[in-house]
Amino acid sequence: MPVKDAEKPNYLDNIEINYTPATVAFNDFENFEKGIEFAVAQYSTFDLEVNTIEEVKQARTELNTLSKKLEDKRKEIKRGINTPYDEFEKQYKGPYSKLTGLISELKNQIDGYEEHQKTLRKDKVRTYLYEKAEEADLNKQVFDQYLDDFLKASDFTSTFNLKKATQEKLDTIIVQEIDKQNQRDADMMAITDLCAKNNLGPASYIRQYDNGVSLAEILGLINRDVTEIERQRQELEAKRLADEQAQAQRQKEIKEQAIANAKENIVAVDQETGEILETPPKAVKYKTTIEFVFDMDQAKTFKKFLDDKGIDFTTIKGMEKVDD
Structure with missing residues (x-):
């Protein structure tokens, strides 16, 4: 219980600490x-x-x-x-x-x-x-x-x-x-x-919005992503068409080469029966062994040349790296 003011002792009120400097x-x-x-x-x-x-x-x-x-x-x-x-x-x-x-x-x-x-x-x-x-x-x-x-x-x-x-x-x-x-x-x-x-998922854009990116910035991001996706789609489509055209051109060249080869080998054909009436003498073939040193692009180009010309060849030994 708190002590009333009248009851408080004054022991500390008159305290003095004496000292002499x-x-x-x-x-x-x-x-x-x-x-x-x-x-x-x-x-x-x-x-x-x-x-x-x-x-x-x-x-x-x-x-x-x-x-x-x-x-x-x-x-x-x-x-x-x-x-x-x-x-x-x-x-x-x-x-x-x-x-x-x-x-x-x-x-x-x-x-x-x-x-x-x-x-x-x-x-x-x-x-x-x-x-x-x-x-x-x-x-x-x-x-x-x-x-x-x-x-x-x-x-x-x-x-x-x-x-x-x-x-x-x-x-x-x-x-x-x-x-x-x-x-x-x-x-x-x-x-x-x-x-x-634009067939895009909204989750990543919503996360950015919740992290403080403004609506205008988010919409700008979406539009830029749509533009980039369309650009990539067009590039892929252009590449696909180019590949198809290249393949068609290749098939055309093969067909033309086959027709040319047939014309060289067949002299006359019976129009009614289709029987070959004359054939040119069989060409004499020769075999040779040649060693070439190519880089990879040159090797691919040379192989294509042999294929295009109809030259038979056999790989005796696979390609191996050589020192310069």
Whole structure:
């Protein structure tokens, strides 16, 4: 139970900590400074180019002795100054730590209470937004991003209800989200319709839209993809026609060559029976072996030449790579 003001002891109201500032001063600083300068001047002339190593070592020993004497005195003075404070601090810390411990404990209680209040406020705001979202047929989780914006006590009445001004702010957010959803629905319709007209799947374009790409950019992407697909289709069609024409030309050449060969071999044919009346003497054929060195394109060209001329040949040994 809290202690009434009239009952509060005043032990700490009249507390005093007495201290006397320490005074540290040279009895003759000018003499001290001159002594240092004299020592520096006296020993700064020592150099191995002039003095022996023993003399230089002795100079260093004497300077170290002087330095230690001065530092010992400084440390003695510091201990003399610090000792009273160290004793005071030992007495002070024990009781004072109880005070800071209590302050920390009360802070933890306050923080826990305020955090709990924030949780309750957040639940209030969430419930309000979720109910409105359900009425508007919106995705509830869309409103989670706004919950932490309405956690101040000033957003609530003393009876822990949302203030009218807070409700108006939340209603504005709801209207904005409804507008966003309506716009998204309209944009989705435009995207899916354009994809359907061009036999494209809309999934990848919708993902880009949801990642922040504007509708105009998405429609531009679809149109560019349609143009590219049509270009590729035309290229494939042109290639197919070219292949068909080349094949037809090849068949025509083979047929013409066959007719020419037949004319060379048949001298006369009975018009009624079709009987061959005369045939030219059988040509004498010769066999030879020739070794050629081709690259792959030359080998293909040469083989085509032999085929076109009707020259029989047999591959004795397959192609093998040769060094230049």
